[in-house]
Amino acid sequence: MAIFVDEATKVVYQGLTGSQGRFYGLLNREYGTHVVAGTNPRKAGSDVEGIPVYASVADAAEATGATASCIFIPAPGVRDAVIEAADGGVTFIVCITEGVPAHDEAWFYNKLRRDFPNVRLLGPNCPGIISPGKANIGITAGHIAKAPVPGEIAVGIVSRSGTLTYQALYELKLNDIGVSTCVGIGGDPVPGTSFIDCLEAFEADPDTHAVMMIGEIGGSAEEEAAEYIASKMTKPVVAYVAGVTAPPGKKMGHAGAIVSGGKGTAHAKMDALRDAGARVGLNPTEAGQLMVEVVRDLG
Amino acid sequence: MDLFEYQGKQFFARYGIPVSPGEAVTTVDDAVAAADRIGYPVVVKAQVQVGGRGKAGGIKLANDAEETRAHAGAILGMDIKGHTVEILWIERASDIAEEYYASFTLDRSAKKHLGMLSARGGIDIEAVAAEDPDAIAKIWVDPVDGLTEEQAKSWVAAARLNPRATDGAVDIVLKLYNAYVEGDADLVEINPLILKPTGEVHALDAKVTLDGNSEFRHPDYAAYDATQVRDEREQAAHEKGLQYVGLDGYVGVIANGAGLAMSTVDIVNQVGGEPSNFLDIGGGASAEVMTGALEVITHDPSVRSIFINIFGGITKGEEVANGIVAALGRVDIAQPIVIRLDGTNADLGREILRPHLSDKLQMQPTMVDAARTAVALAGK
Numbered sequence: 001m002a003i004f005v006d007e008a009t010k011v012v013y014q015g016l017t018g019s020q021g022r023f024y025g026l027l028n029r030e031y032g033t034h035v036v037a038g039t040n041p042r043k044a045g046s047d048v049e050g051i052p053v054y055a056s057v058a059d060a061a062e063a064t065g066a067t068a069s070c071i072f073i074p075a076p077g078v079r080d081a082v083i084e085a086a087d088g089g090v091t092f093i094v095c096i097t098e099g100v101p102a103h104d105e106a107w108f109y110n111k112l113r114r115d116f117p118n119v120r121l122l123g124p125n126c127p128g129i130i131s132p133g134k135a136n137i138g139i140t141a142g143h144i145a146k147a148p149v150p151g152e153i154a155v156g157i158v159s160r161s162g163t164l165t166y167q168a169l170y171e172l173k174l175n176d177i178g179v180s181t182c183v184g185i186g187g188d189p190v191p192g193t194s195f196i197d198c199l200e201a202f203e204a205d206p207d208t209h210a211v212m213m214i215g216e217i218g219g220s221a222e223e224e225a226a227e228y229i230a231s232k233m234t235k236p237v238v239a240y241v242a243g244v245t246a247p248p249g250k251k252m253g254h255a256g257a258i259v260s261g262g263k264g265t266a267h268a269k270m271d272a273l274r275d276a277g278a279r280v281g282l283n284p285t286e287a288g289q290l291m292v293e294v295v296r297d298l299g
Numbered sequence: 300m301d302l303f304e305y306q307g308k309q310f311f312a313r314y315g316i317p318v319s320p321g322e323a324v325t326t327v328d329d330a331v332a333a334a335d336r337i338g339y340p341v342v343v344k345a346q347v348q349v350g351g352r353g354k355a356g357g358i359k360l361a362n363d364a365e366e367t368r369a370h371a372g373a374i375l376g377m378d379i380k381g382h383t384v385e386i387l388w389i390e391r392a393s394d395i396a397e398e399y400y401a402s403f404t405l406d407r408s409a410k411k412h413l414g415m416l417s418a419r420g421g422i423d424i425e426a427v428a429a430e431d432p433d434a435i436a437k438i439w440v441d442p443v444d445g446l447t448e449e450q451a452k453s454w455v456a457a458a459r460l461n462p463r464a465t466d467g468a469v470d471i472v473l474k475l476y477n478a479y480v481e482g483d484a485d486l487v488e489i490n491p492l493i494l495k496p497t498g499e500v501h502a503l504d505a506k507v508t509l510d511g512n513s514e515f516r517h518p519d520y521a522a523y524d525a526t527q528v529r530d531e532r533e534q535a536a537h538e539k540g541l542q543y544v545g546l547d548g549y550v551g552v553i554a555n556g557a558g559l560a561m562s563t564v565d566i567v568n569q570v571g572g573e574p575s576n577f578l579d580i581g582g583g584a585s586a587e588v589m590t591g592a593l594e595v596i597t598h599d600p601s602v603r604s605i606f607i608n609i610f611g612g613i614t615k616g617e618e619v620a621n622g623i624v625a626a627l628g629r630v631d632i633a634q635p636i637v638i639r640l641d642g643t644n645a646d647l648g649r650e651i652l653r654p655h656l657s658d659k660l661q662m663q664p665t666m667v668d669a670a671r672t673a674v675a676l677a678g679k
Contacts, residue, residue: 075512076515099512101483101516102510106405106410106442110410139613141611141612141643144612160558161559162558163554163556164556164559167562167610170610187557189407190407214558216558216561217561224408242558242562243561244565245546266565283569285665
């Protein structure tokens with residue numbers, strides 16, 4: 001098993017006819033993902049290398065049975081694209097687009113919660129999701145991930161950072177460790193899917209045996225994840241947090257400092273995760289080695 | 300994008316929030332001319348994006364042209380916590396009965412907008428939050444619903460302002476929320492929000508941070524981008540479209556992806572070195588991007604060695620290596636370079652780099668090894 005997407009997931013690509021959508025849509029299909037449709041209101045009826053293009057997600061879902069969408073629409077159109085996808089009947093939306101205004105993200109996060117409670121949004125500004133050997137939706141290079149071997153220990157990955165996600169996949173592959181699902185939740189202020197959402201799903205997935213979590217400075221998502229790990233997780237967690245020495249990023253003024261209440265530094269996050277029982281690596285390689293030990297102990 | 304006070308007040312004024320009449324100037328003569336137009340007494344205010352201007356002597360009251368000239372002359376060029384004063388805001392002086400605090404920002408944890416209002420304004424609000432959290436009335440606003448007048452009224456009541464300020468405060472917080480949403484701000488903050496002896500409520504300061512991602516809706520925000528405070532290195536990188544943050548060390552860092560760049564800066568520190576910068580060149584690593592990155596790094600006189608850390612994903616190792624080799628041919632580099640190349644087709648990439656290796660250009664298999672080598676080569 002895997003979380004959120006697997007070999008049965010049918011995906012419609014919003015923006016398939018654009019250069020990025022086409023490039024990654026075709027790469028994802030090559031990987032084995034069921035890329036069943038694209039959308040473009042001006043190019044309905046055409047196709048991209050045999051993938052039919054529909055006017056809307058609703059049309060695409062009706063014609064193909066797509067249950068997931070992947071958004072490669074430029075930032076100004078993302079707010080409408082997310083609602084179009086939810087309205088069109090898909091239940092899993094992956095938004096790769098970066099540069100989406102924070103007010104749009106806050107708006108469609110709450111809009112989905114209220115009007116489409118069964119829809120999960122991943123992103124925006126994320127690398128996507130890969131269940132190695134089953135489906136790859138987004139911009140991750142599929143070959144850097146090792147598919148899980150039935151009967152062997154498999155690791156789930158959840159990360160806020162794109163390149164560090166790849167780094168984690170790669171470190172595990174070099175150590176011959178399979179990955180059940182790797183979720184890039186993205187580093188934007190209002191991610192559709194949180195660390196906790198993924199930790200819950202991994203905890204419930206019988207084929208995930210341990211979880212690697214990669215965080216970053218800013219916000220309090222890692223601290224909240226730590227609380228979840230301490231109270232609910234039975235599976236071992238290895239964590240890494242980037243930004244120990246990063247300068248205070250975007251200054252959010254006094255109001256921002258109050259919201260975070262002293263949370264948000266890499267050290268605070270690492271301490272919280274350590275206190276919650278996670279093993280914390282000081283760099284990605286060390287985290288990889290800690291996971292090797294975890295897998296050996298589980299095996 | 301952080302706005303200066305004068306830009307913030309102009310921004311507020313567009314949304315109908317009452318601010319003092321004023322003008323932004325850059326010379327002493329213009330300051331006096333502006334003060335004459337505005338009418339005395341005026342306040343001469345240093346425009347710097349750092350707190351504590353008043354204590355540093357950057358805010359002065361002037362009762363006539365002579366005093367305006369003296370204060371403007373003293374404040375222009377003044378250094379306030381490392382920021383040189385280049386712009387003054389001259390505004391009509393206000394009589395103050397009471398000072399309050401009002402702001403909106405995103406609560407990332409609650410995923411709602413958070414409004415904060417306090418009768419204890421005019422001072423460091425973080426200190427108020429620490430010692431007397433009940434003095435701050437908070438409201439969480441669902442972005443889908445927005446802030447209603449009903450909610451604004453009960454929020455203002457909860458803040459226990461002077462009853463005379465109630466109507467003015469309700470009007471201002473509604474306008475402030477509108478400015479925050481319609482203006483795509485990450486933060487709008489008024490400290491102090493003042494009650495005048497005449498009963499009017501008024502924004503005496505303005506702290507505004509705009510979301511750079513919203514420029515497609517606000518073409519005029521490009522003008523704010525031009526006035527962002529950047530050091531020389533950051534300005535050069537910004538012009539090349541690179542994500543760069545200047546630091547105080549001596550190991551230049553180039554990496555692809557924000558997370559990896561942060562991680563690289565961390566690891567240089569962990570092995571006992573000090574990074575001179577954070578530089579994310581994005582997913583690609585073409586010859587053009589790498590050339591620009593190396594130009595920015597080598598232009599910094601404090602850089603003594605350079606650590607290039609690239610993880611190939613979709614971009615293959617051989618493409619990255621060819622980009623690096625081409626860039627090395629285009630930029631004159633005195634500092635030694637250490638490369639760590641991993642990921643997709645890293646072997647092929649390393650083969651391409653191998654013939655170019657020397658004392659000045661080394662390759663290491665892991666991030667930790669590469670960081671150690673770069674720090675050793677910096678010779679500190």
